[in-house]
Structures are given as C-alpha cells and as structure tokens.
Amino acid sequence: MEIDIEHIAEIAKIELKEEEKEYYKNEILKILENFEKIKEVEVEEADYESISFSKNFFRNETNTEKFESDLIIKNFPKKEGKKLEVPRML
Numbered sequence: 001m002e003i004d005i006e007h008i009a010e011i012a013k014i015e016l017k018e019e020e021k022e023y024y025k026n027e028i029l030k031i032l033e034n035f036e037k038i039k040e041v042e043v044e045e046a047d048y049e050s051i052s053f054s055k056n057f058f059r060n061e062t063n064t065e066k067f068e069s070d071l072i073i074k075n076f077p078k079k080e081g082k083k084l085e086v087p088r089m090l
Contacts, residue, residue, distance in 0.1 A: 003028050 005025040009016045016024065069082075078085035 001029065001032060 003025050005016070005021045005028070008024075008028070009021070073079055073082055073084065076084045
C-alpha cells in the first residue's frame with residue numbers, strides 16, 4: 001500500500017523532515033495493517049443481547065467541597081473588585 005505522507009502533512013498543515021516522513025509513513029502503515037487484522041474478526045455469532053448496560057460506569061458528580069466566591073476572590077493573586085485577572089493564553 002502506498003502512502004502519500006507529503007499530502008497528509010499538507011492537509012495537517014505540518015512540516016516534516018525527511019526522516020520524520022519515513023517514520024510517520026511506517027507508523028501509518030502499521031495502523032492500517034491493524035485495521036486489516038480487525039476486518040478478519042468474525043462477529044456474526046456475537047450475542048449482543050448478553051451485553052449489560054445496567055452498570056453505571058461513570059462517576060457520580062457530587063461536590064464534596066463547597067467554594068464560596070468571596071473566599072476565592074480573597075485568595076486570588078490579581079483582582080480588581082470581584083473581577084479576577086488571569087494570565088493571557090494566546
């Protein structure tokens with residue numbers, strides 16, 4: 001299977017060095033090989049009715065601590081009244 005790694009890099013808007021192109025090309029080929037292996041798995045006889053969804057796999061979103069806004073504002077390093085100054089992200 002032929003992979004056009006330069007086209008993929010162009011779509012992703014990244015620049016790759018020659019050694020990186022070869023490395024990522026091999027990595028993509030390995031991923032595609034794994035997909036081919038997955039296609040070989042027989043799933044017709046799977047019993048989907050036996051799968052149980054009754055168990056809750058998510059944690060309960062209960063708050064164990066209560067924060068009062070005045071306490072947060074009091075301890076914030078940079079503030080002006082009730083406005084809090086945070087570092088610029090961009």
